[in-house]
Amino acid sequence: MVVVGGYLGAGKTTLLNRLLGNAAGLRIAVLVNDFGEINIDAALIRTRSDDVIQLENGCVCCSIGDRLVQALAEVSDREERPDLLVIEASGVSDPMRIAQVGMLDAAFRLNAVVVAVDVPQLQAHLEHPLVGDMVRQQIGAATALVLTKCDLAQAPDVQHALQALRGLAPRAAVFRALQGAIPMSVFLDEADHSGRSAPAWLRGPRGSGRWQSMAGGAPLHEAIGSFSFRSATGFHKQRLKQVLRNMPGGLLRAKGIVHVQGEADAQEFHVVGGRVRVARMPAVTLSAPDQESVLVFIGCMSPDDRAQITRQLESALAA
Ligand SMILES: Nc1nc2c(ncn2[C@@H]2O[C@H](COP(=O)(O)OP(=O)(O)OP(=O)(O)O)[C@@H](O)[C@H]2O)c(=O)[nH]1
Numbered sequence: 001m002v003v004v005g006g007y008l009g010a011g012k013t014t015l016l017n018r019l020l021g022n023a024a025g026l027r028i029a030v031l032v033n034d035f036g037e038i039n040i041d042a043a044l045i046r047t048r049s050d051d052v053i054q055l056e057n058g059c060v061c062c063s064i065g066d067r068l069v070q071a072l073a074e075v076s077d078r079e080e081r082p083d084l085l086v087i088e089a090s091g092v093s094d095p096m097r098i099a100q101v102g103m104l105d106a107a108f109r110l111n112a113v114v115v116a117v118d119v120p121q122l123q124a125h126l127e128h129p130l131v132g133d134m135v136r137q138q139i140g141a142a143t144a145l146v147l148t149k150c151d152l153a154q155a156p157d158v159q160h161a162l163q164a165l166r167g168l169a170p171r172a173a174v175f176r177a178l179q180g181a182i183p184m185s186v187f188l189d190e191a192d193h194s195g196r197s198a199p200a201w202l203r204g205p206r207g208s209g210r211w212q213s214m215a216g217g218a219p220l221h222e223a224i225g226s227f228s229f230r231s232a233t234g235f236h237k238q239r240l241k242q243v244l245r246n247m248p249g250g251l252l253r254a255k256g257i258v259h260v261q262g263e264a265d266a267q268e269f270h271v272v273g274g275r276v277r278v279a280r281m282p283a284v285t286l287s288a289p290d291q292e293s294v295l296v297f298i299g300c301m302s303p304d305d306r307a308q309i310t311r312q313l314e315s316a317l318a319a
Pocket of ligand 1: 013015149150179272277
């Protein structure tokens with residue numbers, strides 16, 4: 001079992017897709033938790049849909065923990081067990097908690113807790129009053145840290161990130177990934193839990209583990225919400241990009257699968273740290289919804305923010 005964690009938009013699904021693309025001959029089952037009410041990540045995973053178990057609308061490390069236990073039992077009860085189970089945590093989950101739950105099932109052995117770190121955004125994430133503690137805890141849970149998006153960062157920023165990470169997870173192995181490429185051995189070899197790569201939580205007694213990042217005294221998950229927008233009418237691509245570039249400040253992440261006027265194929269879009277990317281979905285992705293566009297917005301948004309986003313999206317629909 002491998003748990004893949006890391007903050008919203010850090011590059012977890014990209015890592016997973018790269019692994020699946022390089023895994024010839026290996027049977028890999030994937031368990032995907034997405035924070036939003038629609039599991040966009042499950043739709044973006046490039047593998048046979050019967051190898052993907054979806055857990056949406058909550059966070060496996062707390063509110064839907066029972067469903068994680070059930071899903072693990074479902075995999076361990078299979079007649080033909082997979083060679084590897086990869087659990088992709090939602091971007092606001094605690095990978096430590098997920099690994100602890102997984103280790104309670106004797107059918108699984110923990111190979112690694114791989115945590116993706118968005119290098120260009122790391123400093124902003126660590127300084128963020130709401131999510132800073134959560135990002136630190138995610139990093140601290142890692143046996144392997146994967147530095148993503150170094151292609152978008154200046155060399156001094158990469159050095160600063162490395163320095164910060166050494167302080168937060170001194171025992172984790174560190175890899176740089178361009179578009180999710182890291183050695184397969186990170187997923188396949190059992191981490192040396194007594195040695196260099198083991199974080200304190202694996203070596204010491206299991207803690208109570210409940211995700212306790214606080215935002216102004218309220219549990220983090222109560223401060224962060226998500227909402228979705230669906231439409232059977234396609235979008236005007238440039239107008240949609242314009243809307244996505246002008247999101248309210250409380251938005252932390254947006255993603256989805258959309259249909260745009262004049263393009264036969266579905267497009268996936270990502271908004272991370274103010275960057276907007278809209279690109280054709282690869283043909284190997286199986287579960288693009290038919291003609292319906294599905295968009296998910298995650299953040300600390302007021303009802304006014306949500307109403308404004310909804311109005312703007314409606315105005316970006318193709319007439
Ligand atoms: N330039 C660049 N972009 C990357 C890299 N890795 C991932 N991305 C982009 O980052 C965005 C988010 O990547 P995802 O893999 O969906 O991130 P995630 O962590 O699964 O996101 P959530 O599940 O929402 O938390 C996408 O637009 C990716 O193409 C990289 O190495 N370089």
